[in-house]
Amino acid sequence: MYRMKIFPVIILCAVLSACVDQKVVNQIxxxxxxSFDTVENGIKSAVLISHFKELGKTDLExxxxxxxxNISLPRxxxxxxxxxxxxxxxxxxxxxxxxxxxxxxxxHHFLRDPKTSSRLQLGVVDRDASEVLEIIPKTQEPFFLSDxxxxxxxxxxxxxxNLHQSLFNYYGExxxxxxxxxxxxxxxxxxxxLALFRSxxxxxxxxxxxxxxxxxxxxxxxxxxxxVPVAGRASNKQGENFILLRSMHSKANYIVNIVNPIPSISxxxxxxxxxxxxxxxxxxxxxxxxxxxxxxxxxxxxxxIEKFLSLLKENKVDPVGLGDLVRSRSHEWSAxxxxxxxxxxxxTVSVQVKIANNGNG
Amino acid sequence: MKTxxxxxxxxxxxxxxxxxxxxxxxxxxxxxxxxxYYSTLIDAKWMQQHLILVMQNRSLDSKIKKIEDIKAWIxxxxxxxxxxxxxxxxxLLKGYALVQLNENDxxxxxxxxxxxxxxxxxxxxxxxxxxxxxxxxxxxDLDTNxxxxxxxxxxxxxxxxxxMVGTTSKTKVVIIYIDGVTNEQHIKIMEQRLTDLDxxxxxxxxxxxxxxxxxxxxxxxxxxxxxxxxxxVYSLINGKVAVISDGSxxxxxxxxxxxxxxxxxxxxxxxxxxGSFFRLIRIFGVLFSLFATSMYVAITTFHYEVIPQxxxxxxxxxxxxxxxxPFFEVLFLEITIEFLREAGARLPTKIGQTLGIVGGIVIGxxxxxxxxxxxxLLILVSLSALASFTTxxxxxxxxxxxxxxxxxxxxxxxxxxxxxxxxxxxFIHVIRLKSLGSPYAVPIFPxxxxxxxxxxxxxxxxxxxxxxxxxxxxxxxxxxxxxxxxQKNPLDEE
Numbered sequence: 001m002y003r004m005k006i007f008p009v010i011i012l013c014a015v016l017s018a019c020v021d022q023k024v025v026n027q028i029x030x031x032x033x034x035s036f037d038t039v040e041n042g043i044k045s046a047v048l049i050s051h052f053k054e055l056g057k058t059d060l061e062x063x064x065x066x067x068x069x070n071i072s073l074p075r076x077x078x079x080x081x082x083x084x085x086x087x088x089x090x091x092x093x094x095x096x097x098x099x100x101x102x103x104x105x106x107x108h109h110f111l112r113d114p115k116t117s118s119r120l121q122l123g124v125v126d127r128d129a130s131e132v133l134e135i136i137p138k139t140q141e142p143f144f145l146s147d148x149x150x151x152x153x154x155x156x157x158x159x160x161x162n163l164h165q166s167l168f169n170y171y172g173e174x175x176x177x178x179x180x181x182x183x184x185x186x187x188x189x190x191x192x193x194l195a196l197f198r199s200x201x202x203x204x205x206x207x208x209x210x211x212x213x214x215x216x217x218x219x220x221x222x223x224x225x226x227x228v229p230v231a232g233r234a235s236n237k238q239g240e241n242f243i244l245l246r247s248m249h250s251k252a253n254y255i256v257n258i259v260n261p262i263p264s265i266s267x268x269x270x271x272x273x274x275x276x277x278x279x280x281x282x283x284x285x286x287x288x289x290x291x292x293x294x295x296x297x298x299x300x301x302x303x304x305i306e307k308f309l310s311l312l313k314e315n316k317v318d319p320v321g322l323g324d325l326v327r328s329r330s331h332e333w334s335a336x337x338x339x340x341x342x343x344x345x346x347x348t349v350s351v352q353v354k355i356a357n358n359g360n361g
Numbered sequence: 362m363k364t365x366x367x368x369x370x371x372x373x374x375x376x377x378x379x380x381x382x383x384x385x386x387x388x389x390x391x392x393x394x395x396x397x398y399y400s401t402l403i404d405a406k407w408m409q410q411h412l413i414l415v416m417q418n419r420s421l422d423s424k425i426k427k428i429e430d431i432k433a434w435i436x437x438x439x440x441x442x443x444x445x446x447x448x449x450x451x452x453l454l455k456g457y458a459l460v461q462l463n464e465n466d467x468x469x470x471x472x473x474x475x476x477x478x479x480x481x482x483x484x485x486x487x488x489x490x491x492x493x494x495x496x497x498x499x500x501x502d503l504d505t506n507x508x509x510x511x512x513x514x515x516x517x518x519x520x521x522x523x524x525m526v527g528t529t530s531k532t533k534v535v536i537i538y539i540d541g542v543t544n545e546q547h548i549k550i551m552e553q554r555l556t557d558l559d560x561x562x563x564x565x566x567x568x569x570x571x572x573x574x575x576x577x578x579x580x581x582x583x584x585x586x587x588x589x590x591x592x593x594v595y596s597l598i599n600g601k602v603a604v605i606s607d608g609s610x611x612x613x614x615x616x617x618x619x620x621x622x623x624x625x626x627x628x629x630x631x632x633x634x635x636g637s638f639f640r641l642i643r644i645f646g647v648l649f650s651l652f653a654t655s656m657y658v659a660i661t662t663f664h665y666e667v668i669p670q671x672x673x674x675x676x677x678x679x680x681x682x683x684x685x686x687p688f689f690e691v692l693f694l695e696i697t698i699e700f701l702r703e704a705g706a707r708l709p710t711k712i713g714q715t716l717g718i719v720g721g722i723v724i725g726x727x728x729x730x731x732x733x734x735x736x737x738l739l740i741l742v743s744l745s746a747l748a749s750f751t752t753x754x755x756x757x758x759x760x761x762x763x764x765x766x767x768x769x770x771x772x773x774x775x776x777x778x779x780x781x782x783x784x785x786x787x788f789i790h791v792i793r794l795k796s797l798g799s800p801y802a803v804p805i806f807p808x809x810x811x812x813x814x815x816x817x818x819x820x821x822x823x824x825x826x827x828x829x830x831x832x833x834x835x836x837x838x839x840x841x842x843x844x845x846x847x848q849k850n851p852l853d854e855e
Contacts, residue, residue: 026680052677087666
């Protein structure tokens with residue numbers, strides 16, 4: 001009886017698991033980055049593909065196609081000798097005009113594709129996205145852009161972002177999506193802050209400085225850098241009245257004081273920093289002066305964050321997720337109603353800065 | 362047609378047809394004494410010195426009257442007076458000499474003159490080597506083996522039961538256990554299976570292990586077979602049953618679990634932390650050896666998206682000029698390695714070394730240069746072959762090397778899902794297995810938390826003072842641990 005049962009099981013395993021096409025790793029053409037731009041008669045998409053010919057050297061190539069559908073891989077397939085595969089796709093770029101029109105359909109497409117990595121990086125370029133892709137083959141690194149974003153998230157001001165996070169921000173109620181914003185500068189590509197979205201449309205962009213404030217508000221801002229002006233003795237040199245600090249640890253605490261009718265939220269931030277650049281008139285050995293510095297830095301951060309929050313309210317975007325916060329505290333909540341009162345909600349900020357390390361001295 | 366043998370004379374006439382069956386007639390005074398023996402089985406020098414010369418010397422001053430006198434005369438311990446035909450028949454075949462006073466006597470004396478030359482006293486444990494600890498292994502002689510065991514287990518509870526197995530070979534097979542420790546059920550099952558066994562020749566204990574096993578349709582060995590004395594002793598004191606046949610240096614131990622096969626005697630000679638670490642390494646080696654190459658097949662044929670981005674370039678580059686699919690590439694290399702192993706095992710040691718160099722370096726390097734395989738795979742295959750040799754019991758490492766192939770085929774057909782199907786069937790199979798009626802996958806299934814202390818890891822001897830539960834021993838506690846008391850050093854001043 002046992003033997004009679006085992007054969008149907010094996011056959012069922014074969015049938016149910018279906019037959020997947022073989023994709024032998026050296027007989028496919030891997031796409032590492034994709035870009036979407038709006039042109040007159042539809043969408044121009046460019047793909048970055050790689051040819052591995054020598055060890056440690058990768059030949060990269062950019063292929064273009066224009067069509068009026070969103071994802072036009074079949075058209076690009078007619079340009080290559082091996083089938084295009086996007087399992088190793090790590091970067092999606094949107095041109096400025098395309099991002100302003102809306103990127104929801106593209107995101108939804110990649111959400112449904114099981115081969116897509118959830119650590120896929122998305123980005124917006126200040127002009128045509130394909131122009132950025134054209135720069136990449138020179139570097140010979142197929143994952144240049146995604147690596148750049150990742151290292152800036154680890155060691156810089158960018159908050160944690162990837163497809164998974166962006167989907168949460170995009171589909172989550174009471175929060176909005178933000179993506180890294182690329183700029184072309186003298187033929188070099190650089191990250192120039194964040195692009196803020198309302199639903200799937202880009203509304204505005206913020207600088208790397210403000211990106212640090214956002215990072216501090218939503219997560220631990222470890223390794224982010226920020227420049228704080230300090231008023232002190234008059235100095236002749238311009239750059240001397242600034243302190244460059246590196247965040248070692250930060251934590252944001254949100255308290256919803258009033259929910260109805262207009263929410264009031266108080267935000268308490270704790271920031272532990274390490275001083276990088278200090279004007280020479282500051283005596284780091286004096287505890288008094290350190291205390292004074294902590295205070296001025298705290299009040300400066302408070303001012304800046306308030307300014308940042310009012311910028312968000314002005315543009316009606318909510319990357320911090322204040323709407324989600326209020327939703328979690330209220331019985332009834334609707335995204336539509338909140339949108340109307342969003343500009344009116346009160347936020348009070350208090351920042352506590354601690355200087356933990358100021359170098360050998 | 363078998364003729365009925367009625368008396369000794371008839372029997373002797375029959376056996377005289379065999380050319381090595383000799384008859385010596387010596388004259389003691391006027392009496393003719395006949396000695397019958399198989400010349401190939403006895404020690405001729407021994408017979409000359411201790412039987413013939415002694416009898417001739419004694420016959421000068423006294424006369425032999427009846428057969429019982431021989432017992433008093435001859436300075437050999439093992440002498441039996443009998444007229445039982447069956448006994449005589451079997452004893453003659455074991456190297457006894459038959460002494461007959463008169464031609465028509467039915468009663469005769471059987472003198473043990475068995476030739477023990479050519480047998481080793483003891484054996485270096487070459488196949489189950491350990492760096493630390495004794496290197497005493499068993500030999501092809503049963504008495505020596507039991508002697509070796511008795512010197513280590515110095516209690517009268519050690520019971521040795523003899524059973525004749527083999528219709529042609531009439532091999533002496535013994536069951537060894539410790540009375541009052543081993544569960545009687547295990548002993549009974551083993552005894553029952555041995556007595557029920559119907560076979561013509563027992564060549565080795567490993568034959569027995571196959572025939573005694575609960576399930577003959579499995580690649581896994583269900584009994585540990587070992588040539589190490591310390592392993593047998595440890596198993597016996599834990600309450601297991603050991604079986605050995607005469608002429609085999611391997612003990613068969615049951616009931617065994619899957620994890621028994623990854624235990625090396627060395628684990629107990631090293632500190633428990635190191636012992637546990639090495640045991641875990643061995644188990645990891647098994648998993649690596651089972652799944653490394655099939656993972657390679659699955660990933661390179663189906664799941665390219667899971668390759669880490671830094672590994673992408675080296676992997677694609679190494680496979681670039683290989684014309685085969687990963688499956689045939691793996692099969693080619695795996696079979697090459699199996700050829701090497703098989704050839705190495707059959708060749709004399711000195712040629713075997715040369716073969717290792719030819720196989721390992723030349724074939725491997727040439728295959729890569731000829732673009733038959735990729736570098737990455739060469740490393741994976743040789744590592745998994747290496748990992749499979751870390752298993753201390755040879756039978757088990759064979760089973761693991763065999764099981765690689767079905768999993769590779771599954772991974773080539775269904776990719777990662779195929780590997781999971783393979784693992785699933787493997788699990789079901791292992792869980793269903795039994796060794797001497799006790800579950801094979803213990804302590805994982807059925808779950809025996811207390812037996813984990815000597816499975817994946819080797820706990821300290823403080824904790825290992827109880828016998829494993831799954832063996833259901835009659836006495837649970839082996840010894841009461843007495844931790845070392847920290848004594849004040851009189852030289853230390855306060």
